Every structure is written in structure tokens, then in C-alpha cells.
Amino acid sequence: MTRLFENKTFERLFEDGCGAVYADFVFRRCTFRSCDISITRDPKLRTTVRNIELIDCVRKRDPAGLSCPIIEDSFIENLRIEELLQTWGAVFKHVTLKGRIGPLMLSNCLGPTSTTTDAMQQAFKEANAAYYSTVDWALDISRAEFTQDCDIRGIPAKLIRRDAETQIVVTRERAIQGEWRKLDLDKTYWQVGVDLMLGRGDPDVVLIAPKRAKDFKELLRGLQLLREAGVAEPD
Numbered sequence: 001m002t003r004l005f006e007n008k009t010f011e012r013l014f015e016d017g018c019g020a021v022y023a024d025f026v027f028r029r030c031t032f033r034s035c036d037i038s039i040t041r042d043p044k045l046r047t048t049v050r051n052i053e054l055i056d057c058v059r060k061r062d063p064a065g066l067s068c069p070i071i072e073d074s075f076i077e078n079l080r081i082e083e084l085l086q087t088w089g090a091v092f093k094h095v096t097l098k099g100r101i102g103p104l105m106l107s108n109c110l111g112p113t114s115t116t117t118d119a120m121q122q123a124f125k126e127a128n129a130a131y132y133s134t135v136d137w138a139l140d141i142s143r144a145e146f147t148q149d150c151d152i153r154g155i156p157a158k159l160i161r162r163d164a165e166t167q168i169v170v171t172r173e174r175a176i177q178g179e180w181r182k183l184d185l186d187k188t189y190w191q192v193g194v195d196l197m198l199g200r201g202d203p204d205v206v207l208i209a210p211k212r213a214k215d216f217k218e219l220l221r222g223l224q225l226l227r228e229a230g231v232a233e234p235d
Helices: 118-132 190-200 216-228
Strands: 003-006 009-011 014-016 021-028 031-033 036-039 048-059 070-081 085-088 091-101 104-107 139-146 150-152 167-171 204-208
Touching: 091 118, 139 150, 150 204, 167 216, 190 204, 190 216
Parallel strands: 003 021, 009 031, 014 036, 021 048, 031 048, 048 070, 070 091, 085 104, 091 139, 104 150
Antiparallel strands: 167 204
């Protein structure tokens, strides 16, 4: 049975990763402040979140991110994020983002803390790769209207459902040819996005022009330049 929460505030809720499963919740017009889930440095102890809906919710200004849960079969619509929300080492399966979504960074790496070791990072890298090898699609962002930057790292582009007009794929193979460096992209952050992809050693990256951002038209123009130069993958 699905449990519904409406107009509730959740504050300072923290959950250490212990392999738990949380499923079948709907949050409508709820507010989250200083909350985190699946706080662990062992991928075998990650918390699973499944069949969750967040509708018209707010994540208050908060420097804390979201740790490394497994999030599956979930739907998020109109999430106001007052400060960049970062996930660290999380993986996704059948997760849809729709409507207005605030600034977001999804990273396959663990958060940069004093307790994070290279061995831990490698364990998550291997665990995430194994997880995604069994996934038909991870994220659907085709109907998301981001208000600011959405930075997705470590999720294979082929597993992301996109809006072809405003969300493109650049592969490592095309990026290392360097044609994108000849383009007039100074009023965008696409140079940074491609450079970061190359520096991380990722095979590809999805570049997303946030539809609700003030500089959307300039960012969209930059994506078109990448298409015309043959840097973006054909859709």
C-alpha cells in the first residue's frame, strides 16, 4: 500500500546505509531540509528507494547533498531546489524527472571527504558499472525543465531518455578530435562540460540546456553549433 504525505516538513533526517529498502511513498508539496539517505562508504550497504513520487516539493537551501542510494521506479515533478543538490555514488533505474527542476548534479563518485579513499571510489565505480549493465534505462529527463545547470556524471548516455532538441550526447571519441575547441562557445559552459568528461575518463556526456535558465537561448545555440560541427552524436 502506498503511503501519502502532503504539506509536511522533514528536517534533519539521516539514514546510514544498511541495505534497507524504502518503497511506495508519495510526497506532495513537502519540504526537505538537512536530510540525507544511504550514508555509507560500502556499495553493498546502499539503501534502495523504490516506487517513490515527489510532486511539487521543495529542497531547502542546504550545503548537504544526497549520498549513494539505489533509486528505482520513481517519479519527480516540479522540485524546487534552493541550492545545488548533489548525489554521490547513487545509481538510477526508471527514474523520471518532469517539470521545473532546480540545479542538480548526479555524480557516480563518492563525496570528497577526508574518509573517502581510492579503494572506496574504485569499489563504487565497479558496483555502479555492474548495476548499469543490467538496466534498460536509468533516467528520463526528456520532459524536465531545468531552472539551472543539470550535470550528470557517470550514467551511460544510452541509458538516458532525452529531449533531442535541448539535450545532446558528446562521446569521448568525438571530443578527443578537438573540433569543438574551434567553435564559439564562450557564452556557454559546454567547453567545461566536455573537458570534465575527458578528465574523468568517461565514455560520453549528456549536455543539457536548461529550459528555464536565463541564458537558455545562448546555451541552445551552442548545442546547435556542436551538432553542425559533427561533435554531437546524431539523434
